[in-house]
Amino acid sequence: MKLERRAAMATLLADRGDDLLVVPGLGSTAWDAAAAGDDDRNFYLWGAMGGAAMIGLGLALAQPGRRVAVITGDGEMLMGLGSLATIGIQKPRNLAIIVFDNGVYGETGMQPSHTQSGVDLLSVAGACGIATCLDVRDEPALIDLAGRLKRLNEMLFARVLIAADEPPRVLPLRDGVALKKRFRAAIGLNP
Amino acid sequence: MSAGPGNWPDQLFDTLKRGGIRQVGYVPDAGHSRLIERCRADGEIRDVVLTTEEEGVALAAGAWLGGERTALLMQSSGVGNCINMLSLSRACRFPLLMFITMRGEWEEFNPWQVPMGSIVEPVLKLCEADIYRVRTPDEVASTAERALQQAFGDERIAAVILSQQLIGKKVWTK
DSSP states (O other): OOBOHHHHHHHHHTTOOTTEEEEEOTTHHHHHHHHTOOOTTBOOOSSOTTOHHHHHHHHHHHOTTSEEEEEEEHHHHHHTHHHHHHHHTTOOTTEEEEEEEOSEEGGGTOEEOGGGGTOOHHHHHHHTTOSEEEEEOSHHHHHHHHHHHHTOOSOEEEEEEBOOOOOOOOOOOOOHHHHHHHHHHHTTSOO | OOOOGGGHHHHHHHHHHHTTEEEEEEOOOGGGHHHHHHHHHOSSOEEEEOSSHHHHHHHHHHHHHTTOEEEEEEEHHHHHHHTTTHHHHHHHTOOEEEEEEOOSSSSOSOGGGHHHHTTHHHHHHHTTOEEEEEOSGGGHHHHHHHHHHHHHHHTOEEEEEEOHHHHOOOOOOO
């Protein structure tokens, strides 16, 4: 029984703390994060496919005192596969890259993604030098991941196997300038 | 620091330091080699080697969300790799400071550099970038300074284009 995406996101972001900054990748993970409760410290992506992990890297390097979680889908991660090589040699201690892997491109009609045919993102991340790579397939593993996220002190990559379902969309703010300004203000920067 | 004509990469580095640049993303490039070397040796600048230039656009956006300034170094061919990711800079008005070394425009031996090199400026214009062309060594530092202020002061894409004439001819046979 695969994990349900909305419940998985809610578990990861429950009692998130003021210092957790979240970059949800475009598409379903953005709706999941919005459904878990909107927060000024979420920078939802509505485009920039393939860029989520690198946004997380720039943010984690700029904010070493805060935790950064990129939570994105398998299709989005596949488009930025090279960024795992880039991140693998930087390894900021405060960065977690979490991929919700359902093996399909859910936003475009459930076409199969590469992961469904054997491409293993966990092995890719490991081969790129990320030491902690977690295979999250059930509730106990998810709870373990949520705990690690709370006390993040080494870079981690996690693949969360989720069911290929399509819960109703929960759409966050989509004005990019407004998202940027409220995010910066929330961490004490001049918007 | 001497101010000889061959020293423009050092002057550019000094400008980046004065401008508070803390992250530098780059795909290795011969024209930027001295600047990359200076960035790698600097204790305050985080140098981030990229697999493709579009990663740098996203890196700069994330850095700005966290309050840091980034410079992105690339060759003209890399501009083409950035196009869709520049939507991020444009949709959210993220500052983006790019330094682009030109190929395919002056004494170019490799004809495969010409197709992308010849459309760098129009493509960047379509992406609403402010373009600063540099042809001579003495213009580098002052132009970089203006571009830096434009990028971070007005949250714009500012692209400094370093002419191939400035960088010199690539040696193909040794």
